[in-house]
Amino acid sequence: xxxxxxxxxxxxxxxxxxxxxxxxxxxxxxxxxxxxxxxxxxxxxxxxxxxxxxxxxxxxxxxxxxxxxxxxxxxxxxxxxxxxxxxxxxxxxxxxxxxxxxxxxxxxxxxxxxxxxxxxxxxxxxxxxxxxxxxxxxxxxxxxxxxxxxxxxxxxxxxxxxxxxxxxxxxxxxxxxxxxxxxxxxxxxxxxxxxxxxxxxxxxxxxxxxxxxxxxxxxxxxxxxxxxxxxxxxxxxxxxxxxxxxxxxxx
Ligand code: ATP
Numbered sequence: 001x002x003x004x005x006x007x008x009x010x011x012x013x014x015x016x017x018x019x020x021x022x023x024x025x026x027x028x029x030x031x032x033x034x035x036x037x038x039x040x041x042x043x044x045x046x047x048x049x050x051x052x053x054x055x056x057x058x059x060x061x062x063x064x065x066x067x068x069x070x071x072x073x074x075x076x077x078x079x080x081x082x083x084x085x086x087x088x089x090x091x092x093x094x095x096x097x098x099x100x101x102x103x104x105x106x107x108x109x110x111x112x113x114x115x116x117x118x119x120x121x122x123x124x125x126x127x128x129x130x131x132x133x134x135x136x137x138x139x140x141x142x143x144x145x146x147x148x149x150x151x152x153x154x155x156x157x158x159x160x161x162x163x164x165x166x167x168x169x170x171x172x173x174x175x176x177x178x179x180x181x182x183x184x185x186x187x188x189x190x191x192x193x194x195x196x197x198x199x200x201x202x203x204x205x206x207x208x209x210x211x212x213x214x215x216x217x218x219x220x221x222x223x224x225x226x227x228x229x230x231x232x233x234x235x236x237x238x239x240x241x242x243x244x245x246x247x248x249x250x251x
Contacts, residue, residue: 006031006170006201007052012061012071014047021047023225024061029170029218034192034202036212036233039222045205046088048222049172052203053085054078065170079108082169086176088205090159094148098139101147101158102132105165124167132161135191153184160192170201177208189215213237 007029014022022044029035037045050056052063054075063071070078084105093101106128111121133140136157142150147158156176163171173192177185185208193215196202206212213219216233221242229242236242 004031005029006066007203008062008064009048009052010062010064012048012051012063013059014044014051014056015059021225022051025220025222025225025227027220027227027230029201029203031201032196032199033217034196034204034215036216036219037203037205037222038207038209038212038219039228041207042224043222044225045222046174049085049174049203049205052078053083053172055085055087076108079166082167083172084163084166084168084170085172086159086163086174088174088178090155092147092150092155092158094146096147097144098147098150098158099129099143102129102139102162102165105162108166125165128165128167132164135164135195136161153180153188156180156184156188157191160188160195164195168200170203171195173202173204175205175207177206177211185211209243210237 005028009025009027012022012025025044025048027035037048039045047056051058051071054073054077058071061071062069065081065083070081093104103125106125109121109124109128112119112124138154139157139161142154147155150158160173160176176188176192180188189211192202192204204212204216213233213236219230219233219236220227221229221236
């Protein structure tokens with residue numbers, strides 16, 4: 001087993017009453033990588049990613065993060081371990097400004113002592129804000145604006161920025177391309193790649209397979225709650241028959 005594993009899922013099962021959404025999924029996410037979870041509507045992608053952040057109950061199986069089991073821990077405990085999620089549908093608070101929305105993502109940030117020096121919360125928040133604005137300069141320009149006035153692409157940037165405000169080691173992204181124009185998707189995906197290159201680990205759930213495969217390192221393909229196939233993104237990207245059979249015609 002690789003020793004650079006950040007997250008390991010073993011035999012995950014999730015039920016909603018009689019609906020078996022996830023039926024024995026196992027996967028690993030190496031540190032510093034982008035892993036993509038792909039598959040058609042209803043394949044179990046969202047259920048899987050939400051179970052990692054504690055938003056969906058696990059029926060059986062294990063979710064091991066940095067060597068510690070985290071399945072069914074409350075979300076706030078999972079956030080404290082360094083996992084933040086940008087949810088499907090973005091869940092922006094429309095009545096708040098852009099900057100207020102970002103601050104919502106920073107609720108877990110506390111003053112810390114590092115090498116004997118106390119770093120105050122205010123200082124850490126400022127650092128995090130600057131980091132988010134460096135990825136998404138448009139959010140800085142619009143920081144005082146109500147979030148409801150943003151375009152879809154800007155709202156998606158805000159959802160990712162809000163998750164980054166918690167300084168996550170592990171960033172979970174649920175369908176960042178949903179409802180966006182191809183050019184904006186390309187921009188956002190390039191920034192996701194940059195976030196990885198700056199040292200974070202990312203798990204991304206997507207229906208837009210081809211774009212995702214271009215930035216991902218490793219891919220798991222789900223079909224009706226099971227892993228149908230997995231491998232290096234560049235190998236799957238070249239497998240036209242796999243793509244057309246299971247991943248639709250998105251490009
Ligand atoms: P999508 O891309 O549409 O979100 P998905 O691959 O993320 O699809 P899930 O959302 O995890 O799939 O759904 C997996 C299965 O579980 C589907 O059959 C779905 O209808 C069902 N399901 C999801 N959430 C619930 C729920 N809260 N109650 C009942 N069934 C649910």
